Amino acid sequence: MEAITFAEAWSNLVLLGPEIWQACLETALMLGIGLSAAVLLGGPLGVWLYLAQPGQILANRFVAGLLGWLVNLVRSFPFIILMVSLVPLTRLIVGSTIGPVAAAVPLSFAAIPYFARLVEQTLREVPRGVVEAAEAMGASPLQIVFKVLLREARAGLVNALTILTISFLSYSAVAGVVGGGGIGDLAIRYGYYRFQSEVMLAMVLLLVVVVQIIQLGGNYLAARLDKR
Template sequence: MDALAVHDALQNLLTLTPEIWQAVKETGLMLGIGLFAAIAIGGPLGIVLYLSQPGQLFAHRLLNGVLGWLVNLVRSFPFIILMVSLVPLTRILVGSTIGPVAAAVPLSFAAIPYFARLVEQTLREIPRGVIEAAESMGASPMQIICKVLLNEGRSGLISSLTILTISFLSYSAVAGVVGGGGIGDLAIRYGYYRYETEVMVAMVLLLVLIVQIIQIVGNRLAARLDKR
């Protein structure tokens, strides 16, 4: 590639700036909704999964079995198939099947059980004795959840959230291609269908940058919260 070609490529990227900015916002929206759903629904689900395990506070074999099976069921769907299967539901919920908000529906669906498992696993790391100590002091189940489980697990929960965010940044690119928009969609439309390789390269570099930032922020926060 000679200097002129490089110049043209950069020129092209420059003219695409508004589209790139739009794509970043769409990706942010998809990710934001998905993560919100993961935390709001997947978080409590993970806590219930943990607490209903044999030997835990609310050991309940049936509940644990059913929830575990449901989580596994949703997680077994390849994301692209989950998206297609949820089209009718998306239409009901959002009124449309295209755009970042519509794409956020299957994203949320996939993120909820994913985060639930991560939360369950993180809470399992907390020594049983600490929970027992709280029980011996007369702590209620709600106090044990808020003051012991979430507080002792906070660093691990942030790390889990970091993993989830990065995974779903990549899922959001898939969702984007089938009508959601976003960075991945832009890369495919310009970089692949229109042979503007520089757009593809730029979008991949942008994603690399975003992933690095998410990981660094996640690591820093987790380290700061960890007093072990």
């Protein structure tokens, strides 16, 4: 393979501009669906995991053990195997196994237990005395959750969501390789199969920039919400 000049590489990237933009939109769609599922389903699951632990307001060893086992079961699957395992369910839900919406199904299944465990660990950092004070004042379980636990842990929850977003950005790239579209798909199709290494390099640099932006934004928001 002959080396190309910077001008040629730049020209190739400019020609691929519409496809790069489309790949970014597909990645954003996969992430948006997966993260929404994580927050809407994984968040409450994580709270339940925490509340069911011994010594908490809804302590139940059986429930805590069952939920913990289910969360660990899904998290133990390598993502590529999880995608293949969920092909029939993906086809049932969206009618296809190709495209960003189809790829968002296994992404969601992976994101829900991942975020649930992060939420549980974050809530464990809330001082027990704060919860006991709320209980002494007659607060209901719902009031304790929404007015005490989640308020006290909001900075940590933002950090948890930031970690999840960055982790699943790489998962979305893997999903792209097996038909999900997005940045990963573009990098493989042009950078690997067509030997356009400048495309591969550009996609890697793009992911680096996106990760930095997400991390900086998460750090800033967490610092604003941290009352300490």
